[in-house]
Amino acid sequence: MKQFLDLAKERYSVRRFKPDPIPDDILAQILEAARVAPSAKNTRPHKIYVLQSEQALAKVRALTPCAFDAPCVLVVGFDTERECKTERLGGRRFGETDVAIAMTHMMLCAWDLGIGSCYVGWFDPAQLREAFGIPSTVEVCALLPLGYAADDVVPNERHSILRDAADTIAYM
Numbered sequence: 306m307k308q309f310l311d312l313a314k315e316r317y318s319v320r321r322f323k324p325d326p327i328p329d330d331i332l333a334q335i336l337e338a339a340r341v342a343p344s345a346k347n348t349r350p351h352k353i354y355v356l357q358s359e360q361a362l363a364k365v366r367a368l369t370p371c372a373f374d375a376p377c378v379l380v381v382g383f384d385t386e387r388e389c390k391t392e393r394l395g396g397r398r399f400g401e402t403d404v405a406i407a408m409t410h411m412m413l414c415a416w417d418l419g420i421g422s423c424y425v426g427w428f429d430p431a432q433l434r435e436a437f438g439i440p441s442t443v444e445v446c447a448l449l450p451l452g453y454a455a456d457d458v459v460p461n462e463r464h465s466i467l468r469d470a471a472d473t474i475a476y477m
């Protein structure tokens with residue numbers, strides 16, 4: 306296991322993959338990283354659909370340019386009936402935040418295990434729900450293509466465009 310900050314700095318979005326499948330034990334660890342992620346009021350509303358069959362992958366590739374021919378794509382959402390919602394605090398909802406945390410756990414765990422990934426929001430949730438028969442109670446938020454990075458993959462130039470800490474952090 307790497308030092309955490311090294312891992313967080315090294316990870317970058319992978320958008321080209323080898324066709325090799327992800328071994329089951331590696332995929333299980335990535336999914337476990339989502340299972341242990343924190344969530345508002347511990348509601349754990351995550352719902353993850355694992356697309357690995359040729360048929361399922363063909364469907365998702367037809368619905369987004371960002372499946373990147375990965376050998377595995379996770380469709381990640383949350384159950385609106387489990388989601389933490391508040392009547393007070395302006396009616397805040399936390400399902401999408403819970404998904405984002407689980408996504409982050411999975412991306413970092415995957416990287417630690419030698420698997421590349423990319424957080425993808427570029428798809429129409431309604432189309433995806435219909436294509437995979439996902440219940441209307443599940444809100445789909447993100448896709449996570451996963452796989453071994455192609456040999457010549459390098460970070461996108463945006464990976465190293467960071468903002469100064471002084472622009473994003475205020476000490477009070």
Ligand SMILES: Cc1cc2nc3c(=O)[nH]c(=O)nc-3n(C[C@H](O)[C@H](O)[C@H](O)COP(=O)(O)O)c2cc1C
Pocket residue numbers: 316317318319320371423424425426427428460461463464465
């Ligand atoms: C909420 C969210 C949505 C994103 N959606 C997409 C997407 O649809 N397609 C894509 O190629 N990258 C997507 N990305 C990846 C970002 O472009 C990427 O994380 C950013 O440019 C920094 O690069 P890095 O991940 O290599 O450090 C998304 C990232 C986040 C956090």
